[in-house]
Structures are given as C-alpha cells and as structure tokens.
Amino acid sequence: MLEKYASNPARARGRLYPEEESAFRSCFQRDRDRIIHASAFRRLKHKTQVFVExxxxxxxxxxxxxxxxxxxxxxxxxxxxxNGELTEAVALAHDLGHTPFGHTGEDALADCMAPYGGFDHNAQAIRIVTSLERHYAEWDGLNLTWETLEALAKHNGPVTGALPYALAEYNARHDLELGTYAGPEAQVAALSDDIAYNNHDLQDGLRAELFTDDDICALPIIGACYAEVDALYPGLGSYRRRHEALRRVFGVMVSDVINESRRLIAALDPQRVEDVRAAGAPVVQFSAPLWADLKEIRAFLFARMYRAPSVVEMRERVTGVVMDLFPLYLSQPEHLPRHWKGDIAAAKDRTALARVVADYIAGMTDRFALQEHERLLPASGA
Incomplete structure (x- = not known):
C-alpha cells in the first residue's frame, strides 16, 4: 500500500555490513527493533526533556x-x-545522542568540546548506532540500513559546511549523501518531533504551574480549542477541560501537516523516493499560517517556560555539573569505568581522548551525572 515515492524495503540500499534478510521482518522493522533494544534507548527514560528527570x-x-x-x-x-516502520525507527532514534540535562547539557558539552571538534547531538546519534552500541559479534553499532542512517543524519535538512566529527567520521566510510534532503519518512519524523514537543511542553508547563490555562487561551489555535470544549462540555472539570482542549491542538497540527504535505507532494509529483531527496525543499511541512501561529506559541513557551526562573536556576546547576566532569575525566581518565579502558588506550592524542570523554558524558543519565559529580567533586557546590 506504499506510494511510489515512499521508501520501499525491497529496494533498500543495504547495510554497511551485509546480512542475510529476515524471513519475518522487513529491513526497516529490524532497524526499529534494534533501536528499541539498544542500551542508549533505555537510558532515555532518565534524560531531561525540559525538567530534570x-x-x-x-x-x-x-x-x-x-x-x-x-x-x-x-x-x-x-x-x-x-513506510511506517522506517518512520517509526527514525522517530524512536532521533534523540539517542542527547546528553544528560537536555539542550542545557548539550550546550555545556559543546563548549567543553569546542577545541576538539565540537559536539552535536544528531551526529552523536549516528556515533551511537554505528559505533558505541557494542553487543553484536561481527560489528560495532547496530548495523542499520542506509535509509535509517541517512534519516538520522539529515531529518532536519541537508548537512553542509564543516561536519561534526562524529558524522564526518562515519560518512567517510559510508556515504549518506549529506547534501540532499532526506527521504519523506525522515521529514515526517522531524515534523512529528515539532508537534509532540509543542503539545507536551504546554502540558508540562501547566502542570509545573509556570503559566495558567487562561494565559495560553490568549494564544492562536489554543484559545479556539478551549472555546470549543467549553461549548461542548460546559462546567467540565479543569483537568478534563485542559486535556480535551490540548488534544484538539494536537489534532490541528497533525491535520495541517497531512493536508499541506499532500498539496506539496501533488505539486512535485515524485515518481520515486529519490525525487523527494532532490526536490530542493521539504515536502512534509506545516502550512504558512499554522507555522506563523506555532512561532507565536514557541515564543510564549520560551519566555514563560524555558526561561522561567526555576528552570534557569536548574540549567545553571546542571551546566556546572558537565563543565566540572569534563576536565576531570580528561585529566584523570582512570575514573572512567573498566570497559572504557580500551577506548582510552586507543586514543592517540588529547583530541581523541576528549572524544572518548564526550562519548562517556553524553551517554550519562541525569541522575548518574549528578551522582558522579557528588562522588568525584563533593565540595564543588554545583
């Protein structure tokens, strides 16, 4: 039932290390399953979205x-x-490279890594699934298909200019054609990320009492959804009212992406997935009016949630945790666990050692980073 411009597993480009195909699962289903069973995926349950875990x-x-x-x-x-399996695989893996403490931790680690090639969570996701997951007998990583790796590298658009070292290293071995847009499944995963966090950040901000239902009713889309609920269910309890309104906001965003993407795909009339990659612009998008509304909502969340005093205070604390741990591990790598000793021994210079340290810190959960900081630097006060 796939459209002609979808990614078809029967025409997949294969894996870096050839494998016999499964009798029961498509290659993209196997990718999804390997991601779900990865250690890095399990660690996401203790990593920050906005609030520390x-x-x-x-x-x-x-x-x-x-x-x-x-x-x-x-x-x-x-x-x-x-293709739903490929889309799901990319969606489940898109945040594997995130550090502890979310974007705050990433910013701190990027500052630490500035002399050593920088740090980028999207590139780190590639590093995790191609190298750092070490469970299989015949290769490091998960040996995912080209399509899944391409999608992880490019789901936010072409990657041009100076490449993050983690991405450049793998791309030299396995060309992901970084200068083009990704296939449509990756584009869907990217827009779904926007939809999910726009919706759940509103819910989490309300739960944290950083703003009220009345505050967000002044925003586009949201006010109309609350009004619809009030007309249908007068006197509804506050939590049910909120849920009913925000699920309608969710539906507005999903419907808009589907309708706008159908329009763009019809105008392009792609005959194969390669036509989508070569289109020069995404074919999965929000409409211009809805995108303008979402920018207003994001501006509200930035001011009232991401820069709320309590959130900023925690950001400053956890930034100190990363900024303290990195130089400590770099100068005293013996503090890394025993199974990292091979990576330390293989590091030929300070840059290579810094990248090992970055891999280790990036893989930490929030709680483990805080525990390690307390254990190794109990008097720092961070």
Missing amino acids: HEGDYFRTRLTHSIEVAQVARTIAGALGL
Missing part, C-alpha cells in the same frame, strides 16, 4: 517524548502512504 514523575523524559513522536509519525506516515 528527578523533578517530577509526570513530566516528559526523552523516552516518553520519543514514544510520542513515534505515535504521531506513524499516523502521518500512514496518511501519506509512506
């Missing part, structure tokens, strides 16, 4: 966020006639 049981983590992205992505992929 221990701050509340009901706030999103990277794991719950990734599951929500996958659910949205499957819906959109099905409506557009795309």
Whole structure:
C-alpha cells in the first residue's frame, strides 16, 4: 500500500555490513527493533526533556517524548502512504545522542568540546548506532540500513559546511549523501518531533504551574480549542477541560501537516523516493499560517517556560555539573569505568581522548551525572 515515492524495503540500499534478510521482518522493522533494544534507548527514560528527570514523575523524559513522536509519525506516515516502520525507527532514534540535562547539557558539552571538534547531538546519534552500541559479534553499532542512517543524519535538512566529527567520521566510510534532503519518512519524523514537543511542553508547563490555562487561551489555535470544549462540555472539570482542549491542538497540527504535505507532494509529483531527496525543499511541512501561529506559541513557551526562573536556576546547576566532569575525566581518565579502558588506550592524542570523554558524558543519565559529580567533586557546590 506504499506510494511510489515512499521508501520501499525491497529496494533498500543495504547495510554497511551485509546480512542475510529476515524471513519475518522487513529491513526497516529490524532497524526499529534494534533501536528499541539498544542500551542508549533505555537510558532515555532518565534524560531531561525540559525538567530534570528527578523533578517530577509526570513530566516528559526523552523516552516518553520519543514514544510520542513515534505515535504521531506513524499516523502521518500512514496518511501519506509512506513506510511506517522506517518512520517509526527514525522517530524512536532521533534523540539517542542527547546528553544528560537536555539542550542545557548539550550546550555545556559543546563548549567543553569546542577545541576538539565540537559536539552535536544528531551526529552523536549516528556515533551511537554505528559505533558505541557494542553487543553484536561481527560489528560495532547496530548495523542499520542506509535509509535509517541517512534519516538520522539529515531529518532536519541537508548537512553542509564543516561536519561534526562524529558524522564526518562515519560518512567517510559510508556515504549518506549529506547534501540532499532526506527521504519523506525522515521529514515526517522531524515534523512529528515539532508537534509532540509543542503539545507536551504546554502540558508540562501547566502542570509545573509556570503559566495558567487562561494565559495560553490568549494564544492562536489554543484559545479556539478551549472555546470549543467549553461549548461542548460546559462546567467540565479543569483537568478534563485542559486535556480535551490540548488534544484538539494536537489534532490541528497533525491535520495541517497531512493536508499541506499532500498539496506539496501533488505539486512535485515524485515518481520515486529519490525525487523527494532532490526536490530542493521539504515536502512534509506545516502550512504558512499554522507555522506563523506555532512561532507565536514557541515564543510564549520560551519566555514563560524555558526561561522561567526555576528552570534557569536548574540549567545553571546542571551546566556546572558537565563543565566540572569534563576536565576531570580528561585529566584523570582512570575514573572512567573498566570497559572504557580500551577506548582510552586507543586514543592517540588529547583530541581523541576528549572524544572518548564526550562519548562517556553524553551517554550519562541525569541522575548518574549528578551522582558522579557528588562522588568525584563533593565540595564543588554545583
């Protein structure tokens, strides 16, 4: 039932290390399953989305966020006639490279790594699935298909200019054609990420009491959804009212992407997936009016949630944790666990050692980073 421009597993480009195909699962299903069973995927349950993992049981983590992205992505992929297994694999893996403490941790680690080639979470995801997951007898990584790796590298668009070292290293071995757009399934995963965090950040901000329902009713899309719920269910309890309104906001975004993408695909009339890659612009997009509304919502969230005093205070604390741990491990790599000793021994210079340290810190969960900081630097006060 796939459209002609979808990624067809029967025409997949294969894996870096050839494998016999499964009798029961497509190559993209196997990719998805390997991602779900990866250690890095399990660690996402203790990694920050906005709030540090221990701050509340009901706030999103990277794991719950990734599951929500996958659910949205499957819906959109099905409506557009795309490959659901590939779309889901990309959605589940798109945040594997995130550090502890979310974007705050990434910014801190990028500052630490500036003299050593920098740090980028998308490139780190490639490094994880091609090298750092070490469970299989015949290769490092998960040996994913070219299509899944391409999607992870380029789901936000072509990668040009100076490449992050983690991506450049793998691309030299296995050309992911970084200068083009990714296939449509990767584009769906990228937009589904936007939909999921726009929706759940509103929910988490309300739960944290950083703003109120009345505050967000002044925003586009949201106010109309609350008004619809009030007309249908007068006197509804506050939590049910909120849920009913925000699920409608969710539906508005999903419907808009499906309708706009159908329009763009019809105008392009792609005959194969390569036509989507060569289109010069994404074919999976929000409409211009909805995108303008979402920018207003994002501006509100930036001011009232991401820069809320309590969030900023925690950001400053966890930035100190990363900034303290990195130079400590770099100067005293014996503090890394025993199974990292081979990587340390293989590091030929300070840059190579810094990249080992970055791999180790990036893989930490929030709680483990805090515990290690307390164990190794108990008097630092971070």
